[in-house]
Amino acid sequence: MFALAVLVGGWWCLSLATAAEPAPGLPEFRTVATAITTQATNIVQETAGQPGYLGVRVEPGKGGKLVVQEIEEGSAAAQAGLQTGDVLTRLDGRPVKTADQLRDWLQAALPGTQARLTVERRSRKLELTATLGAVSRPLKVSENRAFIGLTLGEPKEGGDGVLVVRIQPQSPAAKAGLRTNDVVVKLADYPLTTPASLFDALMEKNPGDTVALTARRNGQRLQFQAKLGRARASTDATASSTARLWNKDVYRLAVMPVEFPGLKLSPAITLKDWTELLFSTGVCQNKTNATGQLMYGSVNDYYREMSCGAFRFDGKVFNPIEVGKKREDYAPGNTATGKAVLLNEVIDKLLARDGKNALKDFDGLLFIYAGDRFPTPDRGSLYWPHRGSVTHPIKRWSYVICPEGGKRMTSVSLFGHEFGHLLGLPDLYARSETPWVEGAGLWCGMANQLGGGRPQHFTAWCKERLGWLRPAVIDPTVKQKLILGPIEGSATECYKILVRRDGSEYFLLENRRRTGFDRGLPGEGLLIWRITRGKPVLEESHGIEGPMGPRLFLSVVPYPSRANTAFTPWTTPSSRAQLGGSFPVHITNIRQLPDGRVTFHVGYEYE
Secondary structure, three states, X not given: OOOOEEEEOOEEEEOHHHHOOOOOOOOOOEOOOOOOOOOOOOOOHHHOOOOEEOOEEEEEOHHHOEEEEEEOOOOHHHHHOOOOOOEEEEEOOEEOOOHHHHHHHHHHOOOOOEEEEEEEEOOEEEEEEEEOXXXXXXXXXXXXXXXXXXXXXXXXXXXXXXXXXXXXXXXXXXXXXXXXXXXXXXXOOEEOOOHHHHHHHXXXXXXXXXXXXXXXXXXXXXXXXXXXXXXXXXXXXXXXXXXXXXXXXXXEEEEEEEEEOOEOOOOOOOHXXXXXXXXXXXXXXXXXXXXXXXXXXXXXXXXXXXXXXXOEEEEEEOOOEEOOOOHHHHOOOOOHHHHHHHHHHHHHHHHHHHOOOOOOOOOEEEEEEOOOOOOOOOOOOOOOOEXXXXXXXXXXXXXEXXXXXXOOOOOHHHHHHHHHHHOOOOOOOOEOOEOOOOOOHHHOOOOOOOOOOOOOOOOHHHHHHOOOOOOEEEOOOOOEEEEEOEOOOOOOOOEEEEOOOOOOXXXXXXXXXXXXXXXXXXXXXXXXXXXXXXXXXXXXXXXXOOOOHHHOOHHHOOEOXXXXXXXXXXXXXXXXXXXXXXXXXXXXXXXXXXXXOEEEEEOOOOO
């Protein structure tokens, strides 16, 4: 038996045919291709992560039987016809004898589940069906903020509605026919009583929705129909946290080097050097850049390796553009409007010089400003490396801004991280302003990227979101012995172990090795990522919890280690669910093979 690999886009990747073969010498272990898989249950987003809710209170009766004492009005139990005094004997055909058994069953069930209830009522046996509800019904905020174009003043005493003090020209409100001094009473069925209530009413709407507005004008009550627009996105450094994920196989980037009066770009770094660093394939390994630093590949090489050839960066480096003011004169522009002063000036001068269609075929912009990093302590300021958005008359652009580097050309490490934001990925490092968030440390390039031009790979969570990774989905209650090869160079070597049936909480398992751009990792082995509320948290094998977890005993972060060879509800760290009600997850007998693969048992409990 031999390993087969295929060349995809210049990178060697594990073929699916190879993964489907039995593990050499380990016939009892299943691979990602032969594992017993499942699927997350599709439910409405509003109830994701919640247990099923029946709406009953039960107590033991005579002979230990489970008797219904109270039923919540309007609950699933009430709608199913359950009555006080009924004796609950079976759930979905299985005996239920205690309140704890009922609670455990409901905690692992999902809202919307059809529950078959067998009850005894006055010596009669009845079969009832209840559609489980949810414990709560949280409001939903639209992913894209809707815009109507109204500015409201304070409400008048004794009257309903809020006065319109301004209407933006060509806005949905203007097109609908509203005027200043109208008093808006309702948007859809939402009463408007304060200026803030308009914001609340729009939070649950989407751009493109048509909404009814009720308003008073000169004593008359009028009805209007407005088609909502899209609110402009933020332009600060946090914009990437809500950015849409890039789903194409190439991203075309326009690179604009920026010079200032008295501060030119380094003559040692040519446009060819920038083109090689950013976009070349296979020519930057183990050579020095223009300022003498060792290179391990280009930005494009980095992304092609992580995506196993499924994605690449492409683009053009334009001739330098000199702006009209000194670099420090633009520095106070730390608001969205202030940043746009420099960025729009660069775009205007480029189009005036190279033609109005010079940026026609590009997806985003990279501004490289002359000199070393500008000394600013403020995250999100103009010169702080960040991703943002800038509105120019020809288009609204996503952009990244980074320093040239001065005597040391800015490396792949910085560009690799910031370009991740262009693809829609958020920062995953810990921040001083949120000390309770531990971040991903040195285990993800979107956290604390390794320097020197060799940044580490993104987490499996990032890769899956971008469509570069297809994990095998596992039900942890199904016993099986699994084997996992290195994730580097593979689009499939990953397991997703469900904690809840709806997929609102799960674990991603990846086997990280010191190879390629991952060569600088502080340790090797199985990384276990807990995914809840749309964010990954690393479960470190050493068992030290909290913000310091990813930063201490780095070689003991992956499994197995001298601290842990298992991850269960009883280990530290624990696999217990954070959202409540879940599958019990037992990952035991974690072993690392001499060839770099990792084996483990799922669903086997050891006492």
